[in-house]
Amino acid sequence: MAPSGLEDLFGNEVSDGPNVEEGDLLRAMVIAGHPDDSDVGAGGITAKLAAAGWEVRIVVATDGSKGSSEENVNQEELISKRIIEQNNASKQLGAKDVRFLNFVDGELEYNRTLIEKITKEIRIFKPYAVYTHDPEAIIINNSFVSHSDHRATGLATVDSVYPTARDRLNFPDHLEEGLETHKVRELFLWGTNQSNLEIDISNFFEKKIDALKEHKSQFDFTEEMQNRFLERWKNEEGKYTEKFRRIVFHR
Numbered sequence: 001m002a003p004s005g006l007e008d009l010f011g012n013e014v015s016d017g018p019n020v021e022e023g024d025l026l027r028a029m030v031i032a033g034h035p036d037d038s039d040v041g042a043g044g045i046t047a048k049l050a051a052a053g054w055e056v057r058i059v060v061a062t063d064g065s066k067g068s069s070e071e072n073v074n075q076e077e078l079i080s081k082r083i084i085e086q087n088n089a090s091k092q093l094g095a096k097d098v099r100f101l102n103f104v105d106g107e108l109e110y111n112r113t114l115i116e117k118i119t120k121e122i123r124i125f126k127p128y129a130v131y132t133h134d135p136e137a138i139i140i141n142n143s144f145v146s147h148s149d150h151r152a153t154g155l156a157t158v159d160s161v162y163p164t165a166r167d168r169l170n171f172p173d174h175l176e177e178g179l180e181t182h183k184v185r186e187l188f189l190w191g192t193n194q195s196n197l198e199i200d201i202s203n204f205f206e207k208k209i210d211a212l213k214e215h216k217s218q219f220d221f222t223e224e225m226q227n228r229f230l231e232r233w234k235n236e237e238g239k240y241t242e243k244f245r246r247i248v249f250h251r
């Protein structure tokens with residue numbers, strides 16, 4: 001059953017939710033291409049889960065070293081700044097911690113190395129749910145291009161969830177290091193053209209804004225910008241929401 005009140009979090013479509021007696025942990029992992037992506041894509045649900053007693057770990061694939069349009073930017077300084085910004089943003093949301101995989105921004109490749117790193121993160125943390133970019137969307141809503149780092153992160157994460165984190169013959173070194181295989185139960189994809197779930201974040205949108213404001217190197221967070229975000233998050237009923245494509249795996 002769902003001791004966490006997951007039905008309450010996700011609405012009536014939820015089949016069961018974590019089963020603590022069967023060993024499920026109230027843990028979610030948000031895996032993002034760049035510092036700030038997890039907050040834009042899943043900041044509301046991160047805050048909502050944390051408030052419900054879940055542990056949420058953020059994993060950032062790249063170092064964010066190309067996130068500047070300034071001339072003569074010092075990329076080492078930018079990397080350090082963005083680590084601090086992401087840590088501060090995650091604190092605003094109540095996330096447990098942030099892990100950085102430190103791949104070069106803008107050059108992320110979908111390959112075995114990336115899958116291995118993400119698989120290892122999943123096997124270490126054992127999340128019930130994983131949130132990431134939808135790798136199938138190249139163009140989102142006929143309005144945005146999904147950054148190639150987002151697509152690589154999303155695809156490597158999907159492949160890590162199924163099958164590599166689950167199967168013991170993938171990356172057997174992990175098992176020799178003492179890690180175990182892990183089955184993720186639910187996958188949530190943002191930046192998607194195929195959303196099937198709208199999560200009400202009306203009680204958490206302020207925390208999401210506070211998190212976004214921490215990314216000072218990325219946003220000059222004016223009131224106008226805040227209003228644009230709020231407009232984007234608002235549904236027809238006037239509720240603030242985050243939309244996901246949700247996949248539930250069978251036990």
Ligand SMILES: [Zn+2]
Binds near residue numbers: 033034037147150
């Ligand atoms: Zn990004």
